[in-house]
Amino acid sequence: MTTYNPKTVTDQSGSHDPVKVKVRHLTKAYDELLVLNDISFDIRKGELLCIVGPTGCGKTTFLNCLTGFAPLTSGEILIDNEPGNLFRHNIGFVFQEPSTIPWLKVWDNVAFGLKIKKLPPPEVISRVEKMLDTVGLRRFVDYYPRELSASLEQRVALAREFAVKPDLLLMDEPYGQMDIKLRYYLEDEVRRIQMEEGTTVAFVTHNIEEAVYLADRILVLSQKPSTINEEVAIDLPRPRRFDAPEFVAIRNHVTEAIKWW
C-alpha cells in the first residue's frame, strides 16, 4: 500500500503564481461565538481549491466574509490585491441553500446574473442556451423552480453562476443533492469550465473523494474556532481514478487530517 507524504505548501510568499485571493489573519466571530480564528492562506489564480472541514467549522462563513456578506471581525481578505468589491469583481456563488428565484422560469433564472450585469441581449441568449445544454436543462426551460426536483433546481443555480463566466467561482457543497452519476458529470464540467475560462474556484465539500478528485489543493479546517489543520497539494495527473493507489493514499491522508473526534 502506498503511503502519502504531504508536501509543505504553507509558505505562500515563495510561490510565483499570481495570487487571486489573499487571506490574512482572518478572524470572524458571531457575538461570543468565535468561528474563524486567525486564518491566513492564498488562493492562486486559476487554482481549484477545495475546502473541507467538520460541519459548523465556518466554511460558509469564510465564503460570506470573502464576498462581504458577513463583516470580518479582524484581519483582511484581498481579491486581486484590493478589498473585495462586488461591483468590480466578477464573482459567482453557488449557495448551499436552494437559491433559484421562484417567480422566474428556468430560462430567466439562468439569465438572472447576466441581466443584472446588463450584458447585451444576444450575448445573454447565447450564453443561457449554451448553459442549458451543459447542465441538461433544455427540456425544462418553461418550468418554474417549484416544479423541479432538488437536483434539477440545483442545476439551475449552477447554470446561472457558470453563465456569468466568473473570475472567482465560490461553490458551497454544490453537489450535495445529486446522485452519483450527475455528480461525476458535473465535477468534470466544473473542471472543464475552470480550465477553459481560467476561473479560480473555491469549492466547499464534505465529500473527501470529491475533493481529492477535483482539487489542485485541499484546505483542511479544524473544528471551530477554526484554524487550518493542513494544506494538501495534489498533483496527481488527470483524469484521476478513484482506484489508483496514490488517489486512495491521499484520500486516506485527508480523512485522517480532518478527524476531530
Next chain:
Amino acid sequence: MSKTDPTSEVVGPEILSQRMGRGSPSPSSIELSTSAQLAPPKDRGGSKSGLLYFFHQFLRREYLSIISLIVFLLAWEGVCYFKIIGPYQLVPPTTVLKVFILKLTQVNPDGAYLWAHALSSLGLALLGFLGAALIGVPLGLFMGWYTRLNLVVRPIFDLIRPIPPIAWIPLAILWLGIGVKAKAYIIFLASFVPCVINSFTGIRLTNPILARVARVHGASDFTVFLKIGLPSAIPMIFNGLRLSLNAAWTTLVAAELVAASQGLGFMIQMGRRLARPDIVIVGMLTIGVLGALLSWGLSKAESHFVSSRRLT
C-alpha cells in the same frame, strides 16, 4: 413517459465506468424524477342507477350551493307570507326584486336612481382605495426595505393605526365639509393601513439568499429591491389590497350614513327614515353584490400578476 431523464442527454454511461473505485451503479439504476407529473384524475361518483343515481347527482357539489340559496329565499318568502314578521320590518324577496327593477327607472322616494347611488358610491370607494394603494404600497415597501425610514415613520403610523376610520368622521367634516373630500379622506385612511402593513410584511419576508444572488453579481441595493424584494412581496401586497378594498367598501357605507346626499349608504338611511324596508334591503343587497364584484375583479388582476404555478 418515454424519456424524462435529463442527464441522458449529457451523461454517457462511460463516465461511471471511468472512475470505478466504489462499485459504480449502472446507468439504468439511476433515475431522476421531476415533480411535474400530474396527479391521476379522481374517480368521480359511482355507477348508480335510476332514482338513486338522480338523487346522487343532485347532491353533487355544484348543486349544493344553489339548493341552499333557494331554500333560504323560500324560507324568507314564507316568513313574510305568513306575517311572522310584519311588512314594516321585512319585505319578501319577490318584492325586493320588484323594487330593485323599479328603482332603476325611478328616483322616488330617496331622490336618485339606484344606479346613480351605486355609481356615486363606487367612484368614491375607488378614489379612496386607489389613493391609498398608490401611496400605501410604496410606503410599506420602502419602510420594509430601508430600516431608517421605518424608524422615522413607524411611531407616527403606530399612533394613527389603531384609530378606527369612523372616528375620523367628525374631524373630517370639520376640515373638509360634508362633500366628497371628507368621505374620500376617511376611505383613504381606512384602506391605507392594510396596504402599508401587508406590503411591509411582504418585503420583510424576502429570502436573504435570493438578495445575495443579486448582490453577488453586482446589483445595487435599489436593483435588489426591484428585482428580488418587490416580486417577493407581491402575494402579500395583493393580500393587503384585498383587505384595503374591503375596508374601503365597509367604511364608505358608514361615511355615507353620516354625511351624504347620495350613495348607497345614504339610500338605506333614507329607507329607514321613510320606514321603507324594501328600499333598505335593495340598498343592502346592492352593496353586497358590488362588494363581491370588486373582490372578484381584484383576484382577476392578481392571477394576472401571480402565476399560480410559482407558489407551492
